[in-house]
Amino acid sequence: xxxxxxxxxxxxxxxxxxGVAMLLEQIEQMVPHVVREHVARRPFTFVLIGVGVGLFxxxxxxxxxxxxxxxxxxxxxxxxLNAMLGxxxxxQ
Numbered sequence: 116x117x118x119x120x121x122x123x124x125x126x127x128x129x130x131x132x133x134g135v136a137m138l139l140e141q142i143e144q145m146v147p148h149v150v151r152e153h154v155a156r157r158p159f160t161f162v163l164i165g166v167g168v169g170l171f172x173x174x175x176x177x178x179x180x181x182x183x184x185x186x187x188x189x190x191x192x193x194x195x196l197n198a199m200l201g202x203x204x205x206x207q
Contacts, residue, residue, distance in 0.1 A: 143151075154161050172180065
């Protein structure tokens, strides 16, 4: 006779527990099935399209993207430092 409470339970792989994984799962669900099939058949083409869009945005909006990224890193650092020093952790 075994007690089910003492047996380690396997993690539920259906539900992502990480916030980023959950966000990526929701984004994937918003993409139409036809587009997902095209990406699965020709991934190299879509990688090149992504690189092209990234280069275009970097050339046109590079300063804004750099400052936004720096602000996000600074905010995350200060929130973690505040939590380490005993301050209240805030949801981000």
